[in-house]
Amino acid sequence: MNATINIFDLLVIGGGPAGYEAALTGARLGLRVALAEAGALGGTCLNRGCIPTKLMLGATCAIEELACQSRLRLASGAAHVDLAALQARKERLLAGSRKAMAEALKKAGVEVFAGRAKLMPGNAARIAAEDGEKTVGFAKCVLAAGSRPGYPRSLAPDGDAVLDSDAVLALETPPQSLMIVGSGAIGLEMAEIFSRLGTTVTIVEAAPRLAPSEDPEIGNALAQYFKRKGVAVLTGITAAGVAAFEGRARLSLENGEEFFADKALIAAGRAPNSAGLGLEEYAIALNAAGFIETGADLLAAPDVYAVGDVNGRWLLAHAAAHQAAYAAGHAAAVLAGNQAKPYAPGVIPFCIYGGVEAMRAGAAAEELARSGADFTVSRAFMAANPMAQAHGQTAGLVKAVWVDGRVAGLAALGHNASTLATPAAMIVAAGWTRQDAERFIFPHPSLDEALREALLAPAVRP
DSSP states (O other), X not given: OEEEEEEEEEEEEOOSHHXXXXXXXXXXXXXXXXXXXXXXXXXXXXXXXXXXXXXXXXXXXXXXXXXHHHHTTSOOOOOOOOHHHHHHXXXXXXXXXXXXXXXXXXHHTOEEEEEEEEEETTTEEEEEETTEEEEEEEEEEEEOOOEEEOOOGGGOOOSSSEEOHHHHTTOSSOOXXXXXXXXXXXXXXXXXXXXXXXXXXXXXXXXXXXXXXXXXXXXXXXXXXXXXXXXXXXXXXXXXXXXXXTTEEEEEETTSOEEEESEEEXXXXXXXXXXXXXXXXXXXXXXXXXXXXXXXXXXXXXXXXXXXXXXXXXXXXXXXXXXXXXXXXXXXXXXXXXXXXXXXXXXXXXXEOXXXXXXXXXXXXXXXXXXXXXXXXXXXXXXXXXXXXXXXXXXXXXXXXXXXXXXXXXXXXXXTGGGGHHHHHHHHHHTOOHHHHHHSOOOSSOTHHHHHHHHHSOOBOO
16 A cells, blocks of 8 residues: 655654654654654664763772772772663663654654655655655655665674674673774773673774774874783775674684684674665765765755764764754754755864763864974873863873964863863854963862963974
């Protein structure tokens, strides 16, 4: 049965952070909105990514805190986490969040279709639902299909010995040993969680340092942190292939070496969910990696926007939601016959979570150096920060990058450094000078003081 549904002002395909935000924003602006989601509301972020990972980091942080105080000979004992119980709690919390999302969409008047949507000619989409196919018309459409774990064929997971990030988050028993291929945020946060749980962890990274997209000082300091935790760190080494061997994972390197572990996690990146959306019906272009190409207004084609992970600009839930709100607002303005401005993302904060955390906002020193820009750098070290001292985590620093006497970028590594991301983004967006840092009062003692110390430290050319 193929029932035709009335035309909606806005059809949103995908119910993750981007799709959810687009739908609610559109409804708030007075549009008649429909949302199609083939899986669970919340997308990767809620169900298989950001939120489950943070629940696991939170549940295991007592292990890290106790270890830090034990190293200072201030405490003793052991903390144990029941991973199976944690998984059960995680599922309860995620189910509650999905229910709350569904209720919010219903209250806003958004019509939700449970099924996979595919674009059809003539501003329409066919939704394959359990109760049959439906055809939905739209004036404007937002593609928010998200992404999935990505990997070359030689590193393909088998769901048993070789896992992707979805599967590793579902483990109910910590493996005795775990190899992690890739050291972006996913790989490093998984290394943190499982090392806390007693797993012997090895990180394999093809780049010359951990967290290769971050400042080299951050990546090098992260390597030292993990080594002190007993995590083996192998950088500048390319994995040629991984496969199950006698019930374990065997990792082959390009130099012929082999490593074995009970499990391997492939955390080598993400791939867009751009296939099967009917993009060819609208001549929507993809880049070499399969991400949807978009213009200055996030349009991939007339009347069709692409936001979030599927356009590949930034694979971050908060960036996705920001793009989605813009797209819905742009659609509402155009439908009302008004002009709309191009998308301007502003300063986007990046974070890596764990025992020591990394954050970045604005330009990085390495990026400016490659461009030939004239810049200076100032630093403050976490060893002098009283809150870092209190928690026994004094590794790390705050690094400010200056162009023409104004802050162009901030990066940090250390205890709770992710909490600095929002003020850092605000400081960069405002283009603070040294005088601005002197004018504001920072609470004492606080981690925020490390930001102030970095801004007031002498700025030198690197």
